[in-house]
Amino acid sequence: MITSVDVCILKIRRGVDSRYVVYFFSSSPYLAFMKSVSRGGTRERVSRSFLGSVRFPLPSKKEQDAIAAFLDHETGKIDALIEEQRRLIELLKEKRQAVISHAVTKGLDPNVPMKDSGVEWLGEVPVHWELWKVSHAFRGIGSGTTPPSNQPQWYEEGTVPWVTTSELRESSIVDTKKRITERALSEFSSLQMHPPGSLVIAMYGATIGRLGFLNVAATTNQACCVLSRPEAVEPAFAFYWFLAFKDVVIRLYASGGGQPNINQETIAALRVAAPSRQEQQSIAQFLHQNLAGMDALIEEAQSAISLFQERRSALISSAVTGKIDVRGWQAGVESDEPELAMVAEEPAGYSGQGGAA
Numbered sequence: 001m002i003t004s005v006d007v008c009i010l011k012i013r014r015g016v017d018s019r020y021v022v023y024f025f026s027s028s029p030y031l032a033f034m035k036s037v038s039r040g041g042t043r044e045r046v047s048r049s050f051l052g053s054v055r056f057p058l059p060s061k062k063e064q065d066a067i068a069a070f071l072d073h074e075t076g077k078i079d080a081l082i083e084e085q086r087r088l089i090e091l092l093k094e095k096r097q098a099v100i101s102h103a104v105t106k107g108l109d110p111n112v113p114m115k116d117s118g119v120e121w122l123g124e125v126p127v128h129w130e131l132w133k134v135s136h137a138f139r140g141i142g143s144g145t146t147p148p149s150n151q152p153q154w155y156e157e158g159t160v161p162w163v164t165t166s167e168l169r170e171s172s173i174v175d176t177k178k179r180i181t182e183r184a185l186s187e188f189s190s191l192q193m194h195p196p197g198s199l200v201i202a203m204y205g206a207t208i209g210r211l212g213f214l215n216v217a218a219t220t221n222q223a224c225c226v227l228s229r230p231e232a233v234e235p236a237f238a239f240y241w242f243l244a245f246k247d248v249v250i251r252l253y254a255s256g257g258g259q260p261n262i263n264q265e266t267i268a269a270l271r272v273a274a275p276s277r278q279e280q281q282s283i284a285q286f287l288h289q290n291l292a293g294m295d296a297l298i299e300e301a302q303s304a305i306s307l308f309q310e311r312r313s314a315l316i317s318s319a320v321t322g323k324i325d326v327r328g329w330q331a332g333v334e335s336d337e338p339e340l341a342m343v344a345e346e347p348a349g350y351s352g353q354g355g356a357a
Contacts, residue, residue: 019068140228144220161218168210236284
């Protein structure tokens, strides 16, 4: 087997259950200890010699087997619950996407006559909808820049909100992590103030296609495209339209290898089919109300996953540090929480000098 220099291979000796070792090395106390002794700048490490000197509590082989069997059984049940919640999230996201796509291409009237949109990937749209280029639908299409971060005069005591793509989370932007100075705004011609209500679209890299609404006047960096001053398309309708067709736009028009990019010209040339602005507002309001319930269910499922993961981590740590006694445990025998004797008030500590503390 060939590995990188950051990987250490341990050969388990006879009389040691490899499952027990894996569980122990994934326990919270052990990981916290290793974190406390690791060193490094961008990437923290421990040496192989240090790793080899670390000792840990090792019960009898029989008890190792019991601990491993108990954890296999219990973590298996927890993992099944986590997977169930993940499947629920995927189904909800698929339904959410379908509701958005239908609303921004078919409208809310199921009986409306349809026509060919003239855009191959858009398909049919209601007969009364018009096709607009984004550059005609919005009077303002802009971006921004990044003042040199090593020059404090552009950032220190800044008061001007400055949006980066990390702040685009399909929601409203009410504040920003960084602010620039008024001097930066006047010195850099590519920095411009975008009004509240503007739609912000990420153009580059891992965040490509992310969206956000400005609730405050703000500037942006160069990775953002900002649509403002609507002429024919409501920003809220455009928001849902881009959510529906983000993946299509990226697949057809993005350039680059590992991290594809789109640009302002590409976004400006996109054609959006839309009804009257009043009907657009009705569609956006319908989606806002109907997606809220799905989003709440997704959030509940994500919270459940976090709780299951915490339970899993606590169970592993308790079992491998002797806080619960599983020697009498048997699969299929139900007991309270489970009915296991507490055998230690504190978990074992770990020492690089050789031994369980």
